Amino acid sequence: MTTVDMVAWPEEDAARYRAAGYWRGETYPELLERMAATFGDRVAVVDDDRRLSYRELAEEAGRAARGLRDLGLSAGDRVLVQLPNRAEFLVLWFGLLNLGAIPVHAQPGHRRSEMIHLARLSEAATYVVPDVVAQFDYRELAAEVSAESPWLKHVIVVGDPGTTGFTDYEDVIADPSADPVKNPADASDMALLLLSGGSTGRPKLIPRTHDDYQYNGRVVADVLGYDKDTVYLAALPVAFNYTMNCPGVLGTLERGGKVVLAENPDPGYCFDLIEQEGVTATAINPQLAPLWLEEAAATDVDLSTLRVMQIGSSRLADDVARQMIDGFGCTIVQAFGMSEGLHCVTRLDDPVEIVSTTQGKPVSPDDEVRVVDENDADVPDGEVGELLTKGPYTMCGYYRAPEHNEKSFLDGFYRSGDLVRRLPSGHLIVMGRTKEQIQRGGEKIAAPEVEGHLQAHPGISSVALMPEPDAVLGERTVAFVVPAGPQAPTRADLAAYLAERGLAAYKTPDEVRVLDEMPLTPVGKMDKNVLAALLDGGVE
Incomplete structure (x- = not known):
């Protein structure tokens, strides 16, 4: 399989890493096969409902690969995987790699704004979601993402697919007798895409090889x-x-x-x-x-x-x-x-x-x-x-x-x-x-992204999102707001507004502070150094 859209290591470095034994030339399908042969009936994965041995994990991953192939997926296709901590995540992950397809690791907390961006950036062919988790219906989210992504051909639901016309995960892995999939990958190929929060306000995708x-x-x-x-x-x-x-x-x-x-x-x-x-x-x-x-x-x-x-x-x-x-x-x-x-x-x-x-x-x-x-x-x-x-x-x-x-x-x-x-x-x-990126409780928040959404609020004339040290979260978010009218929106107002715009809940500002005017640099840019000083000394 040819790897595209990935910047490769310089050959001199790659040769050194191979010679040192860091890179062993083994793909994940080959690793899974070796683990199944070595560890067999040892328990590999436990969740709230299931226990899978290494052999069972490999067998289910093989069935997933065959079902995904029969659905029309092939090597190189990107697949958005937005699943909670369930055994199906790993079955599908290894199944995709058996096929040579590339899982894109979406987070359970992502919503419409993030998922549409990821679907478009990756040109994902398939999107995998649960049905309902913590009272949130991922099938409704998937329908919104599908409507905005022309490359998306299939949505697979782990659980009840409902009346959406989406594919039931159980149907994907239903046939244990189908012809096996031949792994087409090379160990230097892109295996998966991880997400990175970015100062540009949009998540970037990180290619990782086998x-x-x-x-x-x-x-x-x-x-x-x-x-x-x-x-x-x-x-x-x-x-x-x-x-x-x-x-x-x-x-x-x-x-x-x-x-x-x-x-x-x-x-x-x-x-x-x-x-x-x-x-x-x-x-x-x-x-x-x-x-x-x-x-x-x-x-x-x-x-x-x-x-x-x-x-x-x-x-x-x-x-x-x-x-x-x-x-x-x-x-x-x-x-x-x-x-x-x-x-x-x-x-x-x-x-x-x-x-x-x-x-x-x-x-x-x-x-x-x-x-x-x-x-x-x-x-x-x-x-x-x-x-x-x-x-x-x-x-x-x-x-x-x-x-x-x-x-x-x-x-x-x-x-x-x-x-x-x-x-x-x-x-x-x-x-x-150094970047305009806030680390809140392990989540990365790009300030420009949230500012862009808040700036569209009819009650806001100008806004800046700033980090403030917090003993529990590491950093909390403070929105400095210049209101567009006599009454500034409250934090609850902003939470509802951002949710309506499809942002993850953790991007809602932890606090709103009201300013009469936004401090600017001599060239007319927002002066975040002044805002940082206001955080240190408080807002009058």
Whole structure:
């Protein structure tokens, strides 16, 4: 299969990664076949309704591949997958890769605005959704997306397809006797597309190959000591790169461990799963940390099997990190990374001071890191600068985004947009962002996107969305609003308005502050430095 719309690694780098054994030339279908042969009847995946062995996972994925082929899908087709933490996610994921099709990891919280954009950008041929989750009907969303995307030929519903004319997932995998699918992929081909929040206000797509993505999960699993006895609890959405492969679901399966898919991250529910399934490892975000800590102090559930808990996706406050270290009888690991590639973790034997104050160091010996000033000159250890990185699992370019790639890379290094301090030990301390992107509770919010929607509100003359530090969320959002009339819209008004426009709920501003006029720079641009100062000192 020919890979298109993906920027490849320079051949010199690719040859070095192969020679080092990072890239093994194995596709995910080949990996699944090997896992089924090696681990057979060992339990691979558990959700609230099902338990699948490695052999059963491979068999169902094969049936899914055949059913998708018979539906008309072929190698290279992009497929939007917007499913919660259910075994069907992994069955379909491996089934798509068996076929050579490319899953696009959509998040359960995305709504019309995000999904229409992703459908158009990826030119997806198929869209996979559940029926109803948490009282939200994804079939209605899929109908809206279908109406706006001419490439979308099929919608597959896991659950009741209703009267929509959509395809029932059970029909896709119904025929176990159909001719098997021959995997057409090469390990250097694009395997999947992940999402990245962007300062332009639109999610970008991140191509990952079989080679680099397998190494990503494998090297993090090495550092964190995952093995065949690992039982990993996927508490966060499995579509997140963090949950899927850092080392997450795929890193656990590659070792022969067991993956437990949690329906939601509620600590009471998750703690019961830890006791029932003997969970040894999990990963949460800073937003959940205080909630899990409070529950741990009050529960009588047995958590003694838990050995490693990663906390990442945004910066964890130092004091909360210390509380987590003291409050859980397991090793706390701080994590920092990006769907574009680089992943950092504190080590299992790092001292408490390092674990509580840093966000870890790169997992691969060939992760290259630069910390630069505004002129792209390297700064000494200890000074703040922008993080640039390249390596055997960091992409070389966004999918179908040449204009972004021009700005996002310097001499082969990816510009992360993160401001960090690097210690002599290599550990990084995340200081903030250079881009107009807000990290709220593990979700990335592009301020220009939300501002664009709010600016269209009839009651708003001018608006700016700003981040404010928050002990629980990492950052919360504050909308500075100049009203168009005598009465400014309230937060509840904006929440309803953004929902009507199809934005995810987490993009609603946490607070609205009213201004008489918007501060401007001498050239007439919005002066966000003044707004930042207002946040520090309050609005009169």
